[in-house]
Amino acid sequence: MVEINYYIILSAVLFTIGALGVLVRRNALIIFMSIELMLNSANLAMVAFGSVLESFSGQIFVFFVIAVAAAEVAVGLALIVEIFKSKRSIDVDQMNSMKG
Amino acid sequence: MNLDLILFLVLAVVAVATAIGMLLSRNAVYSALFLVLNFITVAVFYLLLGAPFIAMAQVTVYAGAIMVLFLFVIMLLGAESLPKAEVLPWQKPLAVILGFVLIAEAAYLLITRARPLGQIAPPGDAANDPLTLQQLGMSLFQDYLLPFEVTSILLLVAMVGAIVLIRKERRVH
Numbered sequence: 001m002v003e004i005n006y007y008i009i010l011s012a013v014l015f016t017i018g019a020l021g022v023l024v025r026r027n028a029l030i031i032f033m034s035i036e037l038m039l040n041s042a043n044l045a046m047v048a049f050g051s052v053l054e055s056f057s058g059q060i061f062v063f064f065v066i067a068v069a070a071a072e073v074a075v076g077l078a079l080i081v082e083i084f085k086s087k088r089s090i091d092v093d094q095m096n097s098m099k100g
Numbered sequence: 101m102n103l104d105l106i107l108f109l110v111l112a113v114v115a116v117a118t119a120i121g122m123l124l125s126r127n128a129v130y131s132a133l134f135l136v137l138n139f140i141t142v143a144v145f146y147l148l149l150g151a152p153f154i155a156m157a158q159v160t161v162y163a164g165a166i167m168v169l170f171l172f173v174i175m176l177l178g179a180e181s182l183p184k185a186e187v188l189p190w191q192k193p194l195a196v197i198l199g200f201v202l203i204a205e206a207a208y209l210l211i212t213r214a215r216p217l218g219q220i221a222p223p224g225d226a227a228n229d230p231l232t233l234q235q236l237g238m239s240l241f242q243d244y245l246l247p248f249e250v251t252s253i254l255l256l257v258a259m260v261g262a263i264v265l266i267r268k269e270r271r272v273h
Contacts, residue, residue, distance in 0.1 A: 001219040002108045005211055007145075010112050012206040014138075016199050017119040023195035027182050029128050029174055033135050036166065037119055040142055043154075045210075051149040052216040056239045059154050063240070066154075066161050067251045071258030073166050077173045078265040084177050093187050 007048035014041035028080050028090040032073075039069050104222050107148065115141045126181050128174045132167055139163040150223035153236055 014037060021034025043062045050058020084090050118141065121134040139162045146155035174180060226232055240248060 001102065001221060002104050002148075003219055004216065006108060006112070007149075007220070008210045008215070009207050010115065012203055012210060013116055014119055015206065016203040017116070017123055019202060020195055020199040021123045023198070024123070024192050026185075027128055027179065029170065029177075029179060030122075030131050033122060033131055033170065036162070037122065037135065037138065040139065040162070043158075044142055044145060047146055047149050047151050047154060048220065049216050051151065051220050052218045056236050059151050059236060060240055060244050062151075062154050063157060064244075064247060064251055066157055067255060070161055070166060071254050073169055074258045074262045075265070077169055078262040081173060081177065082265055084179065089182075090177065090179050091182050091185070093185065 004048055004052050008045060011041045011045040011048070014038075014044070026091050026093055028083070028092050028095075031092065032076055032080070036069060036073070039065060104148070111141055111144055111148075115145075128180050129171065132170050132174060135170075136163050136167045139167070148223065149220060150227035152227060153233055 018034040018036075018038035018041065021037065022031050025031055025034070043065055046058045046062050046065075048058075050056065050061075080090055083095065087094055115138055118134045118138040122131045122138065125131040125134060139158060143155040143158040143163070146152070146158060
């Protein structure tokens with residue numbers, strides 16, 4: 001038997017590491033990976049809650065989150081490739097103008 | 101200290117260590133591989149929580165498809181590591197301090213406020229029963245039919261969007 005609090009704390013820790021990645025790193029790809037990590041930590045909390053409540057809703061929400069994450073990655077990586085084509089770099093410090 | 105708790109702690113250490121490895125790796129390829137390991141660890145957590153379907157979806161979609169896409173783009177762009185440049189020197193320490201504030205705040209609020217209470221039992225035989233999967237599918241296609249269909253449209257739009265973004269523009273004179 002594992003307390004649900006442990007899962008909550010693990011989820012909070014993983015989320016914070018993801019948030020730190022977004023704040024600290026300059027590589028747009030790694031910032032993107034950190035966002036995936038944050039989504040994943042939220043998924044973990046949702047499945048843990050669903051497991052305690054003995055309901056399928058948590059799992060189904062996670063299923064939708066995974067689908068949305070896949071869509072988000074497809075569009076986001078296309079955007080990063082486009083930015084790289086115009087700027088020759090994916091350093092977010094270089095992306096300081098809206099003009100392509 | 102029971103077996104479940106030991107398993108949880110070992111997996112938690114692996115999950116946090118791989119997440120920190122992703123955060124600190126200089127090379128983006130190493131970051132991506134650390135993240136794959138993290139996703140697989142989370143899939144094992146899903147198995148512990150009695151959600152085998154989500155665990156398999158996690159492995160195929162996240163650790164499989166999404167991370168392969170990431171690795172493709174990293175290698176396509178040749179952007180494994182960026183040249184060193186410190187634009188905002190106070191940003192990193194501030195981010196670490198704010199991160200600890202966030203973790204304390206999130207854990208405090210999640211533990212003290214309204215939430216489902218209780219202990220998570222190890223998954224019994226029911227978790228692997230096809231009947232459970234059948235119930236999950238019924239719930240997905242009956243109670244959540246509209247969100248499911250909307251998700252398919254979302255995936256279509258994302259696919260078209262990615263193609264439109266990557267497509268070479270033809271200049272018309």
